[in-house]
Amino acid sequence: MITELQKIAAHFALEGPIVKIASLGEGFINDTFIVRTEGAAPDYILQRKNKNIFPDIPAMMENIRKVTDHIRRRVVAAGGDPWREAMTVVPTRDGKLCHVDEKGEYWAMTIFIDGTVAYQKADTEELARKGGEGIGKFQAQLADFDQPLAETIKGFHNIRHRFMQWDEALRHDAARRKACLSEEIGWIENRRGEMLDFWKLVEEGTIPTRVTHNDTKINNILFDKQGEVLCAIDLDTVMASTSLNDFGDAIRSYANTGDEDDRNLSRVGLSLGMFRAYTEGYLSQRAAQLCPTEIDHLAFSARYITYEQVLRFLMDYIDGDTYYKIKYPDHNLVRTHAQYKLLQSMEAQYDQMCTIVRLTAEKYRNEK
Ligand code: GN1
Ligand code: MG
Numbered sequence: 001m002i003t004e005l006q007k008i009a010a011h012f013a014l015e016g017p018i019v020k021i022a023s024l025g026e027g028f029i030n031d032t033f034i035v036r037t038e039g040a041a042p043d044y045i046l047q048r049k050n051k052n053i054f055p056d057i058p059a060m061m062e063n064i065r066k067v068t069d070h071i072r073r074r075v076v077a078a079g080g081d082p083w084r085e086a087m088t089v090v091p092t093r094d095g096k097l098c099h100v101d102e103k104g105e106y107w108a109m110t111i112f113i114d115g116t117v118a119y120q121k122a123d124t125e126e127l128a129r130k131g132g133e134g135i136g137k138f139q140a141q142l143a144d145f146d147q148p149l150a151e152t153i154k155g156f157h158n159i160r161h162r163f164m165q166w167d168e169a170l171r172h173d174a175a176r177r178k179a180c181l182s183e184e185i186g187w188i189e190n191r192r193g194e195m196l197d198f199w200k201l202v203e204e205g206t207i208p209t210r211v212t213h214n215d216t217k218i219n220n221i222l223f224d225k226q227g228e229v230l231c232a233i234d235l236d237t238v239m240a241s242t243s244l245n246d247f248g249d250a251i252r253s254y255a256n257t258g259d260e261d262d263r264n265l266s267r268v269g270l271s272l273g274m275f276r277a278y279t280e281g282y283l284s285q286r287a288a289q290l291c292p293t294e295i296d297h298l299a300f301s302a303r304y305i306t307y308e309q310v311l312r313f314l315m316d317y318i319d320g321d322t323y324y325k326i327k328y329p330d331h332n333l334v335r336t337h338a339q340y341k342l343l344q345s346m347e348a349q350y351d352q353m354c355t356i357v358r359l360t361a362e363k364y365r366n367e368k
Helices: 002-009 057-077 125-141 159-172 178-189 192-203 243-254 272-286 292-319 331-348 350-367
Strands: 018-023 031-037 044-049 106-111 210-212 221-224 229-232 239-241
Touching (some): 057 106, 159 178, 159 192, 178 292, 178 331, 210 243, 243 272, 292 331, 331 350
């Protein structure tokens, strides 16, 4: 396997000879490796991109290149370190953004940023605040980005599209699991209307479409050893969407007192302290740029994305676990229950969440 990986890595424009390649991380979607090189040359991240999930990987890499180039220019203009505060895509020796191997698998490479820390979970409010600043900064750096971006995954955070997939999944009932899931299916159906009402605001343009990361959980932010944000990573899903989705997805991950797949539901819930901290960090960067309708729906976006995640995990369970990697047979169902518990906790604390957003937005707007 290693020699095969070395052969693949050698297709890219590396600056030094390879010393070692090792597997890295546990993403649900791609396979990730670190390529260590000799001497002063940087190390690299090599990824086999999941072609079942991303139908057009060259277009996805083109998105990533455009966005990271733009961020790099902004970092340089602000006097920052472009090698640490921006991702750098490494092309193949013949100038392509990905390499296709004999088996038809797609590989891509970026420069590995060393001396960094990534967190699976935000343990402190300070960290949540920094993470909010990180995504706020990412969006702010891209506020003047005006190039077209490919839609990497069709309808990714578009609940109307998700309902089409959902209805189809229920019709097929591929794994014959539907009969035992009437309660869980009810959780989805009961909220269909309110989720579509929110999405209509995006469809009609009342909520604007901007450049978004679309997977803003905490482990997609790199911090330096001092705890300062360096940059957002895992840009596979960079697309045009509503900024609110990035906020909501972050809250789903940062403010959960338990794990995404916690079996112990009593651990799962929304921490208002973490919500406040993330909101503070995020709005410190974005309050002046977001329109009033966006601010008004910020708290709802956390419910929207968490609901969507309940739907996606449950739909994958119904489909027979074809999308997310699972570690045990009912992993997707456990994830569904844990995310639903989080959603309920958000619903119960929704008024407080709205108040926090309103007061924080006022504070940062008045500071401007
Ligand atoms: C997937 O692979 P990872 O952990 O970066 C998924 C996200 C989900 C997340 C759930 C392309 O992200 O949308 O929120 O799992 N990414 C894709 O943890 O579907
Ligand atoms: Mg991801």
